[in-house]
Amino acid sequence: MKTNILNTNAYTIKQLPNAIAFVDRNLKLNCASDEWAAFFNLDYHMAIGKQLFDVIDESNYSWREPLVSTLEGNTECFLQTTLTGNGIEKWFELSTKPWYNEEENIIGAIIQVEDVSNRVLMDLKFQKLENLLRDQSEISKVGTWEYDLDSERIEWSAMTKKIHEVPHDFQPSIDKAINFYKQGHDRNTISMLVHNCIEKGETWNTKLKIVTAKANERWVLAAGKPFYKDGKISRLIGTFQDITEDVEAENKIIENEKLLRTLIDNIPLNIFIKDKDSKKVLVNKAECDYLGVSNPQEIIGKTDYDLYDKDVADISRHEDVHVMKTQKPILKKRTINVKKDGSSTSFLTSKIPFVNADGRSKGVIGISMDISDVIQKEDQLRNLINVTAIQNKKLINFAHIVSHNLRSHTANFSMLLDFLVNEKEASERKRIMDMLLHASDNLMDTLENLNEVVDISTDVNLEKKSLNLNENITKVQQNLSAFLHQNNVQINNNIADTVNVKAVPAYMESIILNLVTNAVKYRHPDRNPSIVLSAKKKEDITIFCIQDNGLGIDLDKYGQKLFGMYKTFHNNKDARGIGLYIVKNQIEAMGGNITVKSEVEKGSTFSVYFNDKD
Numbered sequence: 001m002k003t004n005i006l007n008t009n010a011y012t013i014k015q016l017p018n019a020i021a022f023v024d025r026n027l028k029l030n031c032a033s034d035e036w037a038a039f040f041n042l043d044y045h046m047a048i049g050k051q052l053f054d055v056i057d058e059s060n061y062s063w064r065e066p067l068v069s070t071l072e073g074n075t076e077c078f079l080q081t082t083l084t085g086n087g088i089e090k091w092f093e094l095s096t097k098p099w100y101n102e103e104e105n106i107i108g109a110i111i112q113v114e115d116v117s118n119r120v121l122m123d124l125k126f127q128k129l130e131n132l133l134r135d136q137s138e139i140s141k142v143g144t145w146e147y148d149l150d151s152e153r154i155e156w157s158a159m160t161k162k163i164h165e166v167p168h169d170f171q172p173s174i175d176k177a178i179n180f181y182k183q184g185h186d187r188n189t190i191s192m193l194v195h196n197c198i199e200k201g202e203t204w205n206t207k208l209k210i211v212t213a214k215a216n217e218r219w220v221l222a223a224g225k226p227f228y229k230d231g232k233i234s235r236l237i238g239t240f241q242d243i244t245e246d247v248e249a250e251n252k253i254i255e256n257e258k259l260l261r262t263l264i265d266n267i268p269l270n271i272f273i274k275d276k277d278s279k280k281v282l283v284n285k286a287e288c289d290y291l292g293v294s295n296p297q298e299i300i301g302k303t304d305y306d307l308y309d310k311d312v313a314d315i316s317r318h319e320d321v322h323v324m325k326t327q328k329p330i331l332k333k334r335t336i337n338v339k340k341d342g343s344s345t346s347f348l349t350s351k352i353p354f355v356n357a358d359g360r361s362k363g364v365i366g367i368s369m370d371i372s373d374v375i376q377k378e379d380q381l382r383n384l385i386n387v388t389a390i391q392n393k394k395l396i397n398f399a400h401i402v403s404h405n406l407r408s409h410t411a412n413f414s415m416l417l418d419f420l421v422n423e424k425e426a427s428e429r430k431r432i433m434d435m436l437l438h439a440s441d442n443l444m445d446t447l448e449n450l451n452e453v454v455d456i457s458t459d460v461n462l463e464k465k466s467l468n469l470n471e472n473i474t475k476v477q478q479n480l481s482a483f484l485h486q487n488n489v490q491i492n493n494n495i496a497d498t499v500n501v502k503a504v505p506a507y508m509e510s511i512i513l514n515l516v517t518n519a520v521k522y523r524h525p526d527r528n529p530s531i532v533l534s535a536k537k538k539e540d541i542t543i544f545c546i547q548d549n550g551l552g553i554d555l556d557k558y559g560q561k562l563f564g565m566y567k568t569f570h571n572n573k574d575a576r577g578i579g580l581y582i583v584k585n586q587i588e589a590m591g592g593n594i595t596v597k598s599e600v601e602k603g604s605t606f607s608v609y610f611n612d613k614d
Contacts, residue, residue: 010031013031013032013033014031014032014033014034014044015033015034016033016035017033017035018033018035018036018112018114019033019035019036019038019039019112019113019114020032020033020035020036020110020111020112021033021036021052021110021111022099022108022109022110022111023052023067023099023108023109023111024099024107024108025071025106025107025108026051027051027052027053027067028049028050028051028052029047029048029049029050029051029052029055030048030049030108031048032044032047032048036111036113039092039113039115040055040056042055042056052067060082061080061082062080063094063096063111066078066094066096067096067109067111069096070096070097070098070109071098071106071108071109072106073098073106074098075095075096075097075098076094076095076096077093077094077095077096078093078094079091079092079093079094079116079120080092080094081120089117090115090117091115091116091117091119091120091121092113092114092115092116092117093113093114093116094111094112094113095111095112095113095114096109096110096111096112097109097110097112098110119228119231122228123228126225126227126228126237129225129237142159142239142240142241143156143157143158143159143160143161143162143163143239143240143241144156144157144159144160144237144238144239144240145157145160145177145224145237145238145239145240146235146236146237146238147174147235147236147237148234148235149198149233149234149235149236150234152173152174154172154173154174154177156170156172156177156240159240160240163210163212163218163220163240163241163242164180164210164212164213165212165213165214165216166212166213174194178190178191178194180210180211180212180213181208181209181210181211182208182209182210182211182217186208186209186210189206189208190206190208190222193206193222193224194224194236197224197225197226197233197236198226198233198236201226201228201233203223203224203225203226204222204223204224204225205221205222205223206221206222206223207219207220207221207222207243207247208220208222218242218244219242219243219244219246219247219248220240220241220242220243220244221239221240221241221243222238222239222240223238223239223240224236224237224238225237225238264284265284265285265286266285267284267286268286268369269284269286269367269368269369270284270286270287270290270347270366270367270368270369270370271283271284271286271287271365271366271367271368272284272287272365272366272368273354273363273364273365273366274303274320274354274363274364274366275362275363276324276361276362276363277303278303278304278316278317278320278364279301279302279303280299280300280301280302280303281300281301281363282296282300283296283299283300287299287368290345290370291307291339303317304316304317305317307339307340308337308338308339308340309338309339309340309342311338312335312336312337312338315335316335319333319351320351320364323351323352323353323361323364324353324361324363324364325361327353327355327361328353329350329351329352329353330349330350330351331350332348332349332350333348333349333350333351334346334347334348334349334371335347335348335349335368345370345372346370346371346372346375347368347369347370347371348368348369348371349366349367349368349369350366350367350368351364351365351366352364352365352366352367353365416432416435416436417436419432420432420433420436463504464502464503464504464590465502465503465504465505466500466501466502467500467501467502467503467505467508468497468499468500469495469499469500469501469535469542469544470493470495470496470497470499472508472509472512473493473495473512473533475509476509476512476513476516477491479513480513480516480517483517483520484520487520487523487528487529488528488529489520489528489529489530489531490528490529490530490531491516491531491532491533492530492531492532492533493533494532494533494534495533495534495535495544496535499535499537499542500542501542501544501610501612502590502610502611502612502613503590503610504586504589504590507586507587507589507590510582510583510586511583511586511587511608514580514582514583515546515583515606515608516531516546518580519531519546519548519550519604522548522550522551522604523548523549523550523551524549524550524551524601524603527549529548529549529550530548530549531546531547531548532545532546532547532548533545533546533547534547540611540612540613541609541610541611541612542609542610542612543607543608543609543610544607544608544610545605545606545607545608546605546606546608547603547604547605548603548604548605549602549603550603550604551600551601551603552598552599552600552601552602552603552604553596553598553600553604554598554600555596555597555598562580562596587608587609587610590610590611591611591613592608592609592610592611593608593609594606594607594608594609595607595609
């Protein structure tokens, strides 16, 4: 009964924070803590009461001999290692003590395990580090040092003394060693690092500045780590390397990088570097400004597919691959970049292969110059040349017309005056006088037409205003009410009252008037005139359409002459051939255009394109 007293405390043992188990003399597992079951990944209830080596694989744990020794009254403690299920090596410390009853008889063994993998691995790392430091010191002339916490003695290698510029017999102390570091940040930093290493076991590897015994400033790479003995830090060891030349070279590189960065950020060109996948690895300020970001990191790692329209990105990627593959640059190529928001910019772009030390392509260097303003000026110049050419052509045409028409009138007047001078009969003289009066009227009409054309061509101070289209149509209908009623004209107006156009008020009424009267003049003899008015908006353009059911025009035959001066295509006694010429000139003077669709015997549709831009 006394040997089973443990059963009353089994629940207490189960909750112990350490991994502890009790086995009897037959190595049967009597009870254990949850930590012990978890350590060996056992089901607690399934394991209790079973033989120890039925639940733990004896081939992995050499415990039998220590347990036999413990049952004979000995205490055992030793390290063992095993592999976990995922192949990781695990170290643990096993302690066994005899388990006595009240009569001091051994009734079993108490087993305690502790995971010491971290400590063992740390010791192994230390041994490796010690060997590595020894080899490196010999090969690379890196100094070493060692500080014994118990004796407070510090040892420097010959190379460490050489870096500090002290004699070979110099005997440092921890205070002397720390005082070699430059006063201020460097000395405070090393003091804190040494303290944390001793108290917390933290290692360090830090770049600091020292002042040698000969008052020379040097940059050093100081490294240190704790060494454990019996689970406690017994000493510190480390390396000491003079990196002055490396730091100066690094600072020079940083200085050059800053200089290069300043240069590329202040060049008025977009500069970028892409890797083999066309991801941007460097961009300058101009490129950031163009893409609307303030921090280059917002662009780094992105491709053209992230920044531009897919069609543009496809072209750019093809160029990148071609440059990297052939290692031949693309120079001064005109490109158009369309961003995700739809805005476009014209660039003059060069792409240069970016190669590594082996001569292999590792990316592309790009340089782009925004030439949008240049292209805009080119377009403006081209438009100016075109306008000048058109105006010149109009001027020549106008000169021919003036020359032809006035010469005709002059010849007619000359002949009639000759007839009048030579004619004696009163009735005939009266007839000739009537003819002269009629010729005079025709000359005045011609001069008025020519003056109207001149006014359109020479008026450079055209002021367009926002005009309601229906209000102007109504005004024309009122002015032509008798004319429209006399010819039984039906007008179907499908234009909304809200439609406004940018136009010169005087031209607006003239355009509508001429197009409406033309639709009536050239009506079909077999049907009453029908006119359909419509309008639609398209971006910055308003298209005003006048559709009639009149005679129609053979555009294949007369299309090129339709808007010429004094061009008529039907035997209409009221036709002067000036209306469409004036309409075209007025529309073009406002930055618009006019087109026509027509079919003989069916009618015509004139489309007026009002430019609503200022």
